Amino acid sequence: MKKIIQYVMVLALIISALNVQAQESNEQKINSLKTEKEAIVTEEKAQLKEEVEAINKRFESKEITQEEADALKQEAAKKRALNIENRVAIIDNKIALLKRNNTDYFDEISILGITIASNNDSFKISHKDKPVKYDRRTTSDLVIAFGFNNAILEGEKLDDSPYEFFASRFFEIGWAWKTRLFKNSNAFRLKYGFSIQSNGLKLTDNRYFVQNGNETTFEVYPHSLKKAKLNITNLIFPVHLEFGPSRKRQTDSYVRYSTRNQFKMGLGGYFGFNIDTYQKLKYTVDGDKAKEKIDKNFNTSDLVYGLSGYMAFNGVGLYVKYELSPLFENQTLDQNNVSLGIRFDMN
Numbered sequence: 091m092k093k094i095i096q097y098v099m100v101l102a103l104i105i106s107a108l109n110v111q112a113q114e115s116n117e118q119k120i121n122s123l124k125t126e127k128e129a130i131v132t133e134e135k136a137q138l139k140e141e142v143e144a145i146n147k148r149f150e151s152k153e154i155t156q157e158e159a160d161a162l163k164q165e166a167a168k169k170r171a172l173n174i175e176n177r178v179a180i181i182d183n184k185i186a187l188l189k190r191n192n193t194d195y196f197d198e199i200s201i202l203g204i205t206i207a208s209n210n211d212s213f214k215i216s217h218k219d220k221p222v223k224y225d226r227r228t229t230s231d232l233v234i235a236f237g238f239n240n241a242i243l244e245g246e247k248l249d250d251s252p253y254e255f256f257a258s259r260f261f262e263i264g265w266a267w268k269t270r271l272f273k274n275s276n277a278f279r280l281k282y283g284f285s286i287q288s289n290g291l292k293l294t295d296n297r298y299f300v301q302n303g304n305e306t307t308f309e310v311y312p313h314s315l316k317k318a319k320l321n322i323t324n325l326i327f328p329v330h331l332e333f334g335p336s337r338k339r340q341t342d343s344y345v346r347y348s349t350r351n352q353f354k355m356g357l358g359g360y361f362g363f364n365i366d367t368y369q370k371l372k373y374t375v376d377g378d379k380a381k382e383k384i385d386k387n388f389n390t391s392d393l394v395y396g397l398s399g400y401m402a403f404n405g406v407g408l409y410v411k412y413e414l415s416p417l418f419e420n421q422t423l424d425q426n427n428v429s430l431g432i433r434f435d436m437n
Contacts, residue, residue: 241426298318
C-alpha cells in the first residue's frame, strides 16, 4: 500500500508539471523550442566528437588502418548531420503548429533523461538515446542460487552431521558485476557483487537448538517435533575469478564479448556479516499443532567468510560453498557450513 501511494504521488507530480508547462504562453514555448534546436546541434556535435575520438584510439592501437578510420569518420559525420536535420525539422514543425493554430498539440517534459509527452489526451514515455559505447568491459546481472545446506563438525565426516540433509537448504539472491581483465581477450573475468544468503539447518532425532550463555547445544525437545530449524541470514560480498570461452562480436561501432551458450567456471570466495538469526519450531502437544519462532543469535558468528565456486553452461551451473568461519562461536567443536546447489546468472 505504501508503494502504491508513492507511485500515485510521483504520477501526480508529473501530471502537475505537464499542466504547468501547458499553461505557458505560445511565445514562451516558441522561445523554448528555439533553445532546444541549439541544444540539439550542440549535443550531436559532442556525440560526433566522442565517436571520432573512439575511432582515433582504434587507429592508434592499430586495430584499423588510416583509410578505414577516415571512412568511419565520414560515416559518423554524415549520420550526425542527418540527425541534426531530422531533429531540427521536428522542432520547426512544432513551432509552425504553434504559430498557425495558437495552441500546442504536443506538450512534453524531460525528467532524468526520460521524456514524458502528451498529445491531446494521450501520454508517451520515452528514453533519450545515448551513444553506443564501443567497448563495454563491465556488465552486471541478477544472481539466484538455492540447494542443500549442511555443516561439518570438526574431526567428523559429513555423514556424521546432526542435520537432515534434504531438509536443510540455502537460498541466495544478489547482484554481480563482471569485468574483463584483458583488453583484447575475454578468457578471464572478475565477477564480484553482493548477495543476501539464507542458510537453514534442521536437526535430527527430535532435538532443537538451545543457547546456554556462550555455548549452543542440541537438546531433546519435550514434545513431538515436526521441525526444529535454525535460519541464518548473512549479507555477503562474493568475488570469483571466472574463466572460459566466449564469442566475440565486432562491428564498426562496437565490440562485445558474450559467454552465452558457453561453458564457464568460477573460483573464489566471499566475506560478510550476519544480519539475522532465529529458530523456528513446529511441534505437537496432546494432538494439537503448535509453532514457535525464537529470535536469538544462538552464538552464530558475526563475521562470515568462505570459499565458493561454480561450473556453468550458459546461465545455469553447479554451485558449491564452504564456510571457513565457524558456524557457532566459542564452541568445543567447530562446525563449518557447506552448501551444494544450482546457480542462475544471466550473463
